Amino acid sequence: MGRSPCCDESGLKKGPWTPEEDEKLINHIRKHGHGSWRALPKQAGLNRCGKSCRLRWTNYLRPDIKRGNFTAEEEQTIINLHSLLGNKWSSIAGHLPGRTDNEIKNYWNTHIRKKLIQMGIDPVTHRPRTDHLNVLAALPQLLAAASFNNLLTLNQSIQPDATSVAKAQWLHNMMQVLNSNNTSSSVDIHHTNYNIFGQSSFLENRPNISENLYDPTQSISRIDHQPLDSFSSPLGVFSHQDNEDMIPPLISASSDGSKQTQMMIKNKEILKHNEHTSNPSSTLTFTQDHQSWCDIIDDEASDSYWKDLIEQTCSEPWPFHE
DNA sequence: AAACCGAGCAACCGCTGTCTC
DNA sequence: TGAGACAGCGGTTGCTCGGTT
Structure with missing residues (x-):
């Protein structure tokens, strides 16, 4: 597998794009489409590498890009999807129309990640952090x-x-x-x-x-x-x-029906529903089609804690029909 | 008013997967 | 089948800007 040589070429401009460059790129893509990104800069009269053009277009100039702050619903969707997919920003972006993977990644790193940490939730595993053994200190969180x-x-x-x-x-x-x-x-x-x-x-x-x-x-x-x-x-x-001697845990988690598993299942249902409706922005609701969402999630979930749970859950009778 | 600092974000870097020959 | 070319992805960098001292 050879590495792309396009950015190794010297003499190509780097750094922020000027309005003139943006205009050239937009005009060219409007007229001809982007075609081969490698060939595009020459055709469009840009002294940039194809990679830079592609990035500028997909992250900034594309006409369908949604601007403005993330809504609470979008934020919730990102958290849900991240709990299932991990740092698969492009996959997550696929469920948020108008948002780019770069934008979501930045928003995660600058906003959501911090919030989760402050709440005592590990942003990587989406599980409570285990370094909060000081009970009193954890209250504000x-x-x-x-x-x-x-x-x-x-x-x-x-x-x-x-x-x-x-x-x-x-x-x-x-x-x-x-x-x-x-x-x-x-x-x-x-x-x-x-x-x-x-x-x-x-x-x-x-x-x-x-x-x-x-x-x-x-x-x-x-x-x-x-x-x-x-x-x-x-x-x-x-x-x-x-029980005055032994306070019971607030939640039990036997392997066949933990709340955690239920939570994960519902997240997956949301994901599956959105894909099947081809309308990622639709209201998040659940479907009852157990096996089909398992099939879809199998494709997207990472080799993680979640995947283990998914496999386990998919191999078991569907216990959560209402 | 100037210096400093941190947050936010656009853009780059380098790796990986896929396609083609 | 292997190598090269390319697109795409995720991590990282560095610039900008607003707030604070």
Whole structure:
């Protein structure tokens, strides 16, 4: 495989494009199409390499490019898709009409990534970070997470009391820490019945927050407003009175039906739905066609944690029909 | 007003995958 | 089948601009 020699040629201009160069490029592509990018600069009278022309066109001059800030919906879509596809910016861009891979990549690195980190979520794995063992220090991050989630669910008719949820989660975790001071805080997923969302650090015990961040159809409003000594998780209501000696984890994650898996499944449904409707900008809804989205996701998902889950899920009976 | 700093983003670099001969 | 040519992709760089001191 030889490397492209086009940019090795000397004497070609680099750096920012001038309006004159833009005009030349636009006029040429309007008249003749881009054809071979390598040949284009000469034909268009540009002292640039073909690669530079292609980049300028696809990232800036293309007429269908959408300008302006990303909407909350677009941001949510990017997060969902990134959780499934990783840094496959061009694939993600394919689901966001008018947005370029470069733009999405920049937006991820400058905005979303920071938000996720502040929320205690690893932007690479989309799992809670394990370096937040200081329970108290993590509270502001959870609150930030809750606030961010509110932002993402602006179109939901019912707004949650995120602060109450955060406080409840924090209290729960405090009690868990106090009750488990003789146990390791690390998680051994091979020898426990809980996944990382259900064990250990404060942020890992925030299923409602993390789940709803990724799942645009599940509003945090599912959580009833309750006193701090009793609150619900998607899997049930937790109360101090349940067990004074051993606080149960807020979420269990048996291999056959973790909330994490459900979350991932719904994300994949969104992806599949968008592809099948050929309308990526359509409202994110779910379909019930289990096998077909598995087929599609198999093509796009990376060799990651998600892929393992996908394979596992696709090999099992569909458990989530409503 | 000037210097400094950080965020944002356009553009480049270099690698990979695919096609063709 | 292997090598070269090319397009595309993801990571990185460096410039610009706005805010702060």
